[in-house]
Amino acid sequence: MKIVVCAKFVPDATADRRFRSEDNTVDRAGVDGLLSELDEYAVETALTVKEAGDGGDDAVTILTVGPEQAADAVKKGLQMGADAGVHVVDDAIHGSDAVATSLILSKALAKLEADLVVFGMGSTDGGMGVVPAMVSERLGLPAVTLGSEVTVDGQTVRIRRDGDTASETIEGTLPLVLSVSDQANEPRYPSFKGIMAAKKKPVETWSLADLELTPEQVGGSSAWTEVVEVTARPPRSAGTIVTDEDGSGAAGLVEFLSTNKFL
């Protein structure tokens, strides 16, 4: 079985994230980045599925679309234990929205002949969480999404999804698109052996032409949404802080709630 994890390179959430002033897109080049933490759960799921298999020809490939530095996302996946990587990189991709990104991923997944496509629940930057559904739509494959528990049983993939109103069991048949939540597992850390081994693993670099796509189909000019204004949120004005050392904290709190008409 060919397992492919779609992994995104994102700006580090703990660093200063910003927009490029010239075109209002997320600055992915001028800031520190890494594999989206939420995609680590997808990598872990893929590795677990492979390890639980019969050891046959199951292989895990990390697929990422993004600028040069995005190769780091592939590398992290390989260090965790994936077998191979594919990095789709092309200047024309900059500014692609979710619709265009899903197009690039779908073409690459078709070329890879993926049986099981694994996504995280969303990226830590854009956070739309829509790309798995779009890829499923484009490839005409079933999608079981937001799994907090995953079992693969022959050709059947079954997940538990803890939704807002119910806990559901959802299943579909391979080939299939899967997304997992951060409840699904505990992602492993790359071991020293894993880090060394990753250096020898094959990583292919594909351009748009390799996927039979043209620059017009992707990137900022193809984006169907346009940011008209970006405003930094004004810092919150400093509040009142009291201590409960003398036991007056609760009274102060209730007074605050009362003055602000919350009672």
Next chain:
Amino acid sequence: MSNVLVLVDHSAGTVRKTTAELLTIARRLGEPVAVFIGDGVQDALPALGQYGATKVIALTNPDLSQYLVAPKAEALQQVAAKIEPSAILISSNAEGKEIAARLAVKLDSGLITDAVDVQAGPVTTQSVFAGNFTVQSKITHGTPIITVKPNAATPEAAETSPEVEEFDVTISDAAKTARITDSKPREATGRPELTEAAIIVSGGRGTGGDFGPIEAFADSLGAAVGASRAAVDSGWYPHAYQVGQTGKTVSPQLYVAAGISGAIQHRAGMQTSKTIVAVNKDPEAPIFELVDFGVVGDLHKVLPTATEEVTKRKS
């Protein structure tokens, strides 16, 4: 005037508050046409009329509820082909976003998710990067598809008496591939829905596993209960109540964080709350950078006393 499709969010005919918000927003853009999937359209009719739906399109094909979202997206595509709406509005929850994603691919249209405001244009407002930026956008291609977060508008009544039109949809076999084989409804708590609540009281690792004081304080204020991921991961509170990047994003009038340090991933889910209050025994906790009012102290002492006082004042 142009039609604006609103996908009704309901449970067995009981319309959720978010639908009233969507209908209110739809009236800024055109004439709201409500699309109702499943049973119970007659029960929903008064609420849909109250908020200005000019027409209700009812879809009762059983395939729509048995499978995951793909059939619903197909159905909406067929409705859109007939109605030719100028925009499509859907609630921004997990299911709504997936329906919208599929529809965007089917209709070759731009998609905006998690809007916190939508004005004529349509011009949407989103809150991004843990609430640190506000972004205004528009859709430049196809039929604008917008998923809208709870509390994005205050529902305004505009009484109409909409007709119900039954609409037949055909669902392809390709859309019937992901099945729901079991569903265990979550127990009702009697508290307000987390994403819709005006007041939320959340507990974190600092509760030490006892959510009693959190729940009691919440109940005295008529609030919903939330939790940090540390509390959820420890098994102290169900994941459905997690606030933050990988939980719910909330924007209530008042958010009370008790025993929560204020990590960036938690902030991402609550930073846009109107008023923020924290109770934390560590004066250096980052949550205090956000608060309008903070108490440095032990939540196990402060909250029970405050609960008593609130209950006394309210009675």
